[in-house]
Amino acid sequence: xxxxxxQEKNPSPDTRPRTKHYTSYEDFYNDxxxxxxxxxxxxxxxxxxAWRRKKEELKAARDKQNFSFEKSEENHG
Amino acid sequence: MAERPAxxxxxxxxxxxxxxxxNPLLDAGEMPALESLVNNGVxxxxxxxxxxxxxxxxxxxATGMHAxxxxxxGFIEPAPQAQGVRPVMTTSRKVKALWNIxxxxxxxxxxxxxxPGHPAEPINGIYISNHYQRAYAPIDKPWHLHPxxxxxKEMESVFDQLRIHPAELTGAxxxxxxxxxxxxxxxxxxxxxxxxxxxxxxxTIHNAATYIMENEPWDFMAVYYDAIDHFCHGFxxxxxxxxxxxxxxxxxxxxxxxxxxxxxxDMMLARLIELAGPDTTIVLVSDHGFHSDHLRPTGIRKIPxxxxxxxxxxxxxxxxxxxxxKDERIYGATLLDITPTILSLYGLPTGRDMDGHTxxxxxxxxxxxxxxxxxxxxxxxxxxxxxxxxxxxxxxxEAMQQLIALGYIEKPDKxxxxxxxxxxNESRFYLARVYMNKSMFQEALPILEKLYKKNPDEIRFxxxxxxxxxxxxxxEASQKILDEIKVLAEKNRKKKEKQTDYTPHLDLLQGRxxxxxxxxxxxLESLEKAEKMLSSHPGLYLQxxxxxxxxxxxxxxxxxxQKVLSLDPDNAQAHHGLARAYLRQRRYVEAAEEALxxxxxxxxxxxxxxxxxxxxxxxKRFERAAEAFEVCLRMAPDMxxxxxxxxxxxxxxxxxxxxxxxxxxxxxxxxxx
Numbered sequence: 001x002x003x004x005x006x007q008e009k010n011p012s013p014d015t016r017p018r019t020k021h022y023t024s025y026e027d028f029y030n031d032x033x034x035x036x037x038x039x040x041x042x043x044x045x046x047x048x049x050a051w052r053r054k055k056e057e058l059k060a061a062r063d064k065q066n067f068s069f070e071k072s073e074e075n076h077g
Numbered sequence: 078m079a080e081r082p083a084x085x086x087x088x089x090x091x092x093x094x095x096x097x098x099x100n101p102l103l104d105a106g107e108m109p110a111l112e113s114l115v116n117n118g119v120x121x122x123x124x125x126x127x128x129x130x131x132x133x134x135x136x137x138x139a140t141g142m143h144a145x146x147x148x149x150x151g152f153i154e155p156a157p158q159a160q161g162v163r164p165v166m167t168t169s170r171k172v173k174a175l176w177n178i179x180x181x182x183x184x185x186x187x188x189x190x191x192x193p194g195h196p197a198e199p200i201n202g203i204y205i206s207n208h209y210q211r212a213y214a215p216i217d218k219p220w221h222l223h224p225x226x227x228x229x230k231e232m233e234s235v236f237d238q239l240r241i242h243p244a245e246l247t248g249a250x251x252x253x254x255x256x257x258x259x260x261x262x263x264x265x266x267x268x269x270x271x272x273x274x275x276x277x278x279x280x281t282i283h284n285a286a287t288y289i290m291e292n293e294p295w296d297f298m299a300v301y302y303d304a305i306d307h308f309c310h311g312f313x314x315x316x317x318x319x320x321x322x323x324x325x326x327x328x329x330x331x332x333x334x335x336x337x338x339x340x341x342x343d344m345m346l347a348r349l350i351e352l353a354g355p356d357t358t359i360v361l362v363s364d365h366g367f368h369s370d371h372l373r374p375t376g377i378r379k380i381p382x383x384x385x386x387x388x389x390x391x392x393x394x395x396x397x398x399x400x401x402x403k404d405e406r407i408y409g410a411t412l413l414d415i416t417p418t419i420l421s422l423y424g425l426p427t428g429r430d431m432d433g434h435t436x437x438x439x440x441x442x443x444x445x446x447x448x449x450x451x452x453x454x455x456x457x458x459x460x461x462x463x464x465x466x467x468x469x470x471x472x473x474x475e476a477m478q479q480l481i482a483l484g485y486i487e488k489p490d491k492x493x494x495x496x497x498x499x500x501x502n503e504s505r506f507y508l509a510r511v512y513m514n515k516s517m518f519q520e521a522l523p524i525l526e527k528l529y530k531k532n533p534d535e536i537r538f539x540x541x542x543x544x545x546x547x548x549x550x551x552x553e554a555s556q557k558i559l560d561e562i563k564v565l566a567e568k569n570r571k572k573k574e575k576q577t578d579y580t581p582h583l584d585l586l587q588g589r590x591x592x593x594x595x596x597x598x599x600x601l602e603s604l605e606k607a608e609k610m611l612s613s614h615p616g617l618y619l620q621x622x623x624x625x626x627x628x629x630x631x632x633x634x635x636x637x638x639q640k641v642l643s644l645d646p647d648n649a650q651a652h653h654g655l656a657r658a659y660l661r662q663r664r665y666v667e668a669a670e671e672a673l674x675x676x677x678x679x680x681x682x683x684x685x686x687x688x689x690x691x692x693x694x695x696x697k698r699f700e701r702a703a704e705a706f707e708v709c710l711r712m713a714p715d716m717x718x719x720x721x722x723x724x725x726x727x728x729x730x731x732x733x734x735x736x737x738x739x740x741x742x743x744x745x746x747x748x749x750x
Contacts (some may be wrong), residue, residue, distance in 0.1 A: 021263040021642040022273060037249035041280040042344035044287025044352075045239050048280070 081424035082400035082440060083358035085275045086176075088419065089301040089349060090138070090191070091342060092131055093306035094393045095366030096122065098316075102339055110347035111395065114359060118397030119439045121407035124648065125348035125365040125680050126516040128507050129388045130485075132165050134364035134412060135192050136303065139174040141416030141431035145512045145552035147172050148192060150504040152382070154484050158492035161493040164476040166192045166208075168462050175416045176200055176299060177459035178452045182425060186460075187289045190282045191301045195476070200460030203289050204228040206477055207301070210281035212274070216244035239284040243277040245271070250276055254337035257330055268331065272406055273313055276341070279304035283345045290352040297419075300349070306557060310366040310483065312383055316369055335369070343387030358398025362415055366391045369614065372645060377484060380537060381503050384484045391647055391678070397482050398422070400441050407438050410681030421446050428452045432515075502528060506538060509545070516683070516713060518548045529558070536562055543586050552593035559586055580608040581617075588620050597627045613647045622654045626661075634658045656688045658693075668692040683713035690719065699730040719743045 039049040084447050101107045103115065114120075126137060126144075144150050148171035156163040170193070180201050186196065187202035195206035206226045220242065227233045228663035252258050254272055256326060263269050279302055286300040314320055315331035346361070353359060367387030368374070370378040379384045396418075413433030420427050421435040425526035426447035427503045435446040448456075481488050487499075505524050512521035525542040532538055538699040539562045546555040566579050584607035591600035601624050611617045618641045625634035635658045641651035652675035672689035675682055690705030706723040709716055720740050 022246065022251045022258060022269055036251055037247070038341050038344055041241075041250070041276070041283070042348055043289075044343065044345075044348050045284040046287070046291070047239060048239070048284055 080444075081422075082442075083398055083422035085296045085353075085357045085421055086295070086298075086358045086360060086398075087349065087362045088415070088482050089346070089359065090135065090301035090548070091305050091361065091363045091393070092135075092192075092303045093309050093365060093367045093388065094339075094342075094361075094363035095389055095391070096120075096393055097389070098335060098339060098369050099393065102336060102343075107336070107340055108343040110343045110350055111361075112352070114346075114361060116394045116399045116404055118359075119393060119405045119407045120393070120395045121410050122678060123389040123394040124409075124411040124577060124681075125388070125390055125392055126412065126511070128382065128510045129385055129390070130382055130507065131303075131306065131364055132193050132509070133511075136170060136174075138295050138362060138364060139176075139191065139299070139417045139427070139434075140170070140172050141175075141413055141433040141483055143170060143413070143432050145347065145508060145515070146430070146432070147199045150507045150511075151500070152480050153503065155497045155500055155501050158734055162496050164195075164480060167193055167198055168196070169193070170369075173452050173459055173461065174198075175419055176204075176297065177461055178420065178425070178455075179297050179423065181452075181455060181534070182423070182461045184423065185294055187293065187295055187299070187710065189286045189289065189300040190303075191299060192303065194301070195555045196462070197228035198460050198462060199228055202295060203232060203293060204284075204460075205285050207303075209236065209285065210240065210278040211476070211479065212240070212242045212277065216242045228369060235288070236285055239281065239288055241277045241280045241284065243273040246273050246277055253341075254334045256333070260269055261330065263657045271307075272334065274305050275307045275311070275338075278307075279341070279345070279451065283348075285478040287348060288350060290349070294451070297423075300344065302345075305338055305363070307483075308335050309369075310387065311366060312338075313369060313373060313387065318370070320373065320375070322375065356399070358396065358401060360415065360419065361393070361395045363392035364412060365389060366393070366677070372615075381487055382485055394436075395440060396436075396439050401439055402441055405439075407436060408677035409437055417446065433703070457677045479497075489653065491593070502532060502535075506541070511540065513545060513548070515547075519543050520543050522549065530739065533561070534565065536566060540579070540582065540586065543590075547589055547593055550593070552590050555586075555590050555593070559583065559590060581607045581614075585611070585617060585620060588624070592620075592624055592627055595627075597624045600624045600627075613644055615648055618644070619648075619650050619654065622651070626654065626658060629661070631658045631662050641661075641711050648676055649675045649682060652678065653682065653685045653688065653748045656685065656692065660688060660692055663695075665692045665695040669696065681712060683716060683719075686712065687719050689715060690722065694722065699726055702726060703731060715747060717744060717747055722745070 040051045099108060099111065101111050125134060130151060132152055133144045133149050136147045136379065137143060140147045148169055150164050153162045154165050176188050177198070177200070179186045184202055185202050187204070188198070188200065188477060189205045190207050190209065192207045193288050195208045197206045208223060209226050220271055222237050223574055226234050239263065247397055248258055251269060251272060255261070255269065258269065259287055261269055280304055282300065285316070286298070290298065302439040312331050313335035314323055315328055316335045317332055319328050350359065364735040368389050374386050378386060394407070394589070413431070413434060414436050415433070417431055417433050417435045426449040427435055428450050428451045430451040430453070435714035436444060437446065498703060505528055509524040509528070512518070522545050523544050525538060528535070528538040529542045539558050543555045543558050546558070563583055566583060569605065570578070584603045588600045588607065589602035589605060601621070604621050604624065607617055622634050622637040622641065635655060638651045638654040638658065641648050645651070652671045656668045656671035656675060659665070659671060669689060669692035672685050672692060675685040676689065679685070686705050686709035690702045690709060693702035695704060703723060703726045706719045706726070709719045710723070720743060724737045724740045724744065727733040727740065
């Protein structure tokens, strides 16, 4: 029998490469609230595609904002 | 074609879903989509088969046949040209699946994620293999679809885009399962990573299913989600009530994961129901349940398919449609019944070579299902693979890694031939268990004898051989093998090898052998020894109940069977034991009720049908008694005692000399054989 300690050592059912650490805060590009997160996945492909579009838009807006900020920094010496 | 009760059918597979976990969630209003199916359709237990291994079970669901006929016998199989081993493939299925039969009847069918489902079958709709969802590279590296994952090939680019990589998810997706995510050091603790992968895989399958339902015409659609099984294997020990050995902090962190998994599936189900529309008949099934209470094993045996010890004997079935009964329970369903039932929904005949039956009780209008000898004989393109197909070895390798990590298979030996031998042994062992599950003990015996002879150190093989010999009424031969195994087990124990301690199982079997040798007091002694290590083990108390029955201590037998039911209310054998005890006490109505309970839980149970017949005979319900004996004999044609009673009934009570004569002829044939 494997005991609980053994399961602790090797709990993963998967050997795929480690991907990321999930954070409890929402980062800017993945801006979804916790209560809606699974709802978007459950919507199926339409929900996921809409979420990806939104992320792209937010990223573009952020890049634009950074660009403007950098420009204004430059202008103000 | 006969009348067609369903315009189209959506078959949803939830691996390992179990009413024991679902019911409290339904009561709390936390699975509204499933509740709408239950309230507007039929629901019941779906008895699983032995061995309860998912690729075998899902193939039985899709074919209506046991594994001896459909050919999928385990998780892995030898690869062609002796190139080691590989996960089981669609190319190894020997018979048509439901979708092949429907395609032959001009129906547009789609299949998503079925297991085994690789390589994708060339059906007339879209087929997505079960290798589709696995992310095998980091998110910033290429993650191509393997050949054979999508049929037709030209749809690859569409489905490629619909995959979700675990790294695409965020903490917001994890927190509904683990609210205290921020307390976890993910560098040390891998459970969160595992959770992300399970969620991403399920969402990927769901994306493919919803895409097809929205964009393609369809008559039949099958979609399989494996996530509940994975949530449970990973987190059931943290599910309430708390298990003694689980540390408090871990329990607090992960106690909500399993319920969270079910809630997530209910949200996905809501979308599927919406897309299917009101004209679609929906059939939701699982292949087995999952122990979630005091019956949870405290450890996993280190044997191939050891994690299957966590599986419970009953999965779920739920059906809703215009011609399906409303708000009713159905009884005695097995997963072999799904294909015949869906064929009947399309007004198509069931194959006589199928092991299951149409669940007529689920339909609004009673009918007699049409039959043909076999769908295998029907010619024409069924969307199956050509026989010489070779599959992609890389995709196979990744699927192997997943099975190894889940604990379902051991790491294959580097020596290819050794790996092939091990795999072949394992699949022969499963085949023997399939035969025993079908009460074909004579067919199981030579397989087990050979396995045990060649592998005397494999205690599992010996124990199964003993069980088989006992069913065949050979206690002396059983004793000889048990004695050999006891010596080996003692040797292992002295060597303190870290492996399964078989001592209580040996005592249990010793009890059975003594009982078979008509030495009930010694049997009781052995079982009491086993009880010291196996307290609250329903199987042990079933044995003790048998001993008391043998001793004709009926009150004690009744108490013991009731003890089993207090541990496991869905135990068909305990209900049957009660039926036998009540019969001997001439409490015939109670006996009939208990036999019916047993049959309701496990329909393929010839002895329970026999005792039901006996109880009904005693209360002079002659027609119903004859029906019960007929069912018993269909399942076990050699039960001559049932046939003699049936002849007597037809001759003396039901005035049907024709049927009496037919059975007399069969009795003579059986006795002369």
